[in-house]
Amino acid sequence: MAFPNTETEAVTTDPKRRRRQRTARGIADEASGGVRTLIVKLVLLGIVDAIAVYAVLVLVGFGEWGMIAIVVAVATLVNWIYFSRRRLPAKYLTPGVLFLAVFQIFVLLYTGYIGFTNYGTGHNGSKEQAVSALLASALERVPDSPAYPVSVVESGGELGLLVTSTNGNALLGTAEDALQAVPGAEFDGDTAVAAPGWTTLQFADVLERQEQVTGLSVPFSEDPNDGALRTPDGSVAYQYVSTLEYDEASGTITDTDSGVVYSDIGTGAFTSDSGEELLPGWKVAVGLDNFVKAVTDARLAGPLVYVTLWTFAFALITVGATFAVGLFLAITFNNARMRGRRIYRSLLILPYAIPSFLSALVWAGMMNQSFGFLNEVIFGGAEIPWLTDPWMAKVSVLIVNIWLGFPYMFLVCTGALQSIPDELQEAATVDGAKPFQVFRLIKLPLLLVSIAPLLISAFAFNFNNFNVVYMLTDGGPRDSDAPIPVGHTDILISMVYKVAFTGQTRDYGLASAYTIIIFVIVAVISIIAFRRTKSLEELN
Known part of the structure; x- marks a missing residue:
């Protein structure tokens, strides 16, 4: 004789439990997607498939069978993921992974590939x-x-x-x-x-x-x-x-x-x-020839050396100066006795709110030797060659870049200072520590725990800060002795741009080789710096 499952009967006969079950099923159906969600999914997948078909047709004309296989595989995988009732994490991760692959990984790999070819003027086809x-x-x-x-x-x-x-x-x-x-x-x-x-x-x-x-x-x-x-x-x-x-x-x-x-x-x-x-010729693989040429060619060695030294100086001075100015202002406006701190802070972050390329163009006009605001108004009609003298142009680039960068350091230093407990400062003061000792022995080490990684990223950013150099001086004044169109304020990334896109001969292969060298330099410096900053973690 079979006995009824009392628990099941209670579930199916209790009206409240049945309403809760219906509600739960409705929520599950909504989460899995209704008719509207299905239509949207079909439309979006249709667009993806149409793009894939168009890409395949274009690639067939070029005979790129490897790329065709990749496009077909990716399109098939996307359809399988979104038509499956499972694979929920993959449905959220797939768009981000695809964008990462297209706009980051592919660009890096293709740049690396070009660095090993002779791709450039006269060698850009089959x-x-x-x-x-x-x-x-x-x-x-x-x-x-x-x-x-x-x-x-x-x-x-x-x-x-x-x-x-x-x-x-x-x-x-x-x-x-x-x-x-x-x-x-x-x-x-x-x-x-x-x-x-x-x-x-x-x-x-x-x-x-x-x-x-x-x-x-x-x-x-x-x-x-x-x-x-x-x-x-x-x-x-x-x-x-x-x-x-x-x-x-x-x-x-x-x-x-x-x-x-x-x-x-x-x-x-x-x-x-x-x-x-x-000429024209065609694109072929040249192995390490571009890298050897980049560091051994007598015509390129001179510009490469002084551009590299200036790039390091530009990045280091910018990071050090912006950090010093930002920290000084953060300490100053972190004092509770100062009135109107919010207004001052709002004014100080204005340079950070304006696009850097626009600010650089405005500064270029202000620094004009003949009719710029600085010479005409500030210095009473002087003719200071802000942008035409090699050394003054370097100083000008540093001034503008520091002006653009200190609000960022001011913001992060302000946040870091406010996260330090007041009890530490009070205890040090009770023990007889002077304000400078409190700052040097307590606040600064704790500050560097959170700021050090940002300083490293700021160095990497300024190492490749193309906007300021290009918009303010275009790398000038031009070095007439250099065999490539390089100037006294060019940094490595702007020199790479000129090798690739200016002049009568454009050498994309050599420019890609320079890009890889820059990547290696920044990566090595970042790795070493991050290892150094591990010693600060003990302060936590």
């Missing part, structure tokens, strides 16, 4: 692109070339030529794609005038975009040695053949005018026996 560019740069019109009737067409902002061949067929090509047969083309008499999916430009449109039209070169075939078609007026095209001839089997380019042969010797450019290079 070998196939370099061959096409070289042959296109040496095109000459074939003297007996037939005249091909053409119509200029456009699709998605890309121009193309709709060509009528000598046998009456319609062919279409662009600067990237060679001529191909066009099924369904429309003819006006014996001339092709329209193609499906393309808009034919009228004569007025051709005139308006004449520079683009006349500069358009459409490859005649997949073989780059067959030359290209170009049109001088948008109605007739002629065949052009390059004076450079590419031999894919041997990997060489021959100048048919001079007979000089340029070979691929593994440096990312076709090079003759005499060492002359044909």
Whole structure:
């Protein structure tokens, strides 16, 4: 004989217990997500999947199969996590992890990868692109070339030529794609005038975009040695053949005018026996060459040494001065006898509230030698070269950076001082300690327990403080003796910027190598400093 479970019966028959159970189930259903939550989830996942599909289609065109595999794997993982009824922690962690991977980890890894290549001016594409560019740069019109009737067409902002061949067929090509047969083309008499999916430009449109039209070169075939078609007026095209001839089997380019042969010797450019290079070249791995060049090249060694020394001086002086000023003001305005402390504190943090780049621009105007506020008003019309003299420019950068940085130190020092118990100071005073002894032996060690890590982070920040240097002096005044566009107030990060993005030759590989060196320097200093600060933990 089966006996009823009295506990179960009580649960199912008690009205109050049943209401509580229904309420609990409702709360659980709300937590797991209702119809509205499901719709939002489907929409968001649909957007993620659409971005993934678009990325795959773009990457297929570049042949980046490794990146395609990563995109597909990540998209699949995201869908699995959010369609699963479990994996609750992963649902909260996934967005942050993805953003961390895209904006931090990927950037670091890609920068490291570029540092081991010759990526830069003249070496920023593939070998196939370099061959096409070289042959296109040496095109000459074939003297007996037939005249091909053409119509200029456009699709998605890309121009193309709709060509009528000598046998009456319609062919279409662009600067990237060679001529191909066009099924369904429309003819006006014996001339092709329209193609499906393309808009034919009228004569007025051709005139308006004449520079683009006349500069358009459409490859005649997949073989780059067959030359290209170009049109001088948008109605007739002629065949052009390059004076450079590419031999894919041997990997060489021959100048048919001079007979000089340029070979691929593994440096990312076709090079003759005499060492002359044909540019553009292409991107190749160069190993540690960039790092060796960064520290051993005689042209770069001089600027690198004094820029590095100034960077250390800039960071150390800034951190030390801002800490001293901030601590002094924090002690001053932490005195309970001072009236209006809140107003003074609010005024002192104003420099911290204004964007640093805007403050630097304002200071640059105030320090102008001819009509700046400092020279005209403060110094009565003096012509102090704040930003044009090498040493005065360094002093100016330090003044502005200290002015921008001391409110931060003032805030953290104020908070740290207020966290120190008053009983310690009272006990020391009773024992006969003088105010300076109280500060030096009690307050300062306790203050450094919480401030030391912030000082380390402030050093790392100022070591790479690009904004102030770039906005105030742009690294100037320029060092005319340096082989790279570097100035007397440039720090390492601004020098890296100039190596990568200014001048006629932009060397992204060398700039990435410098970036890695900066990262190593800051990391080593931070590790050593954090180990030193462990001794302060005993004060807790």
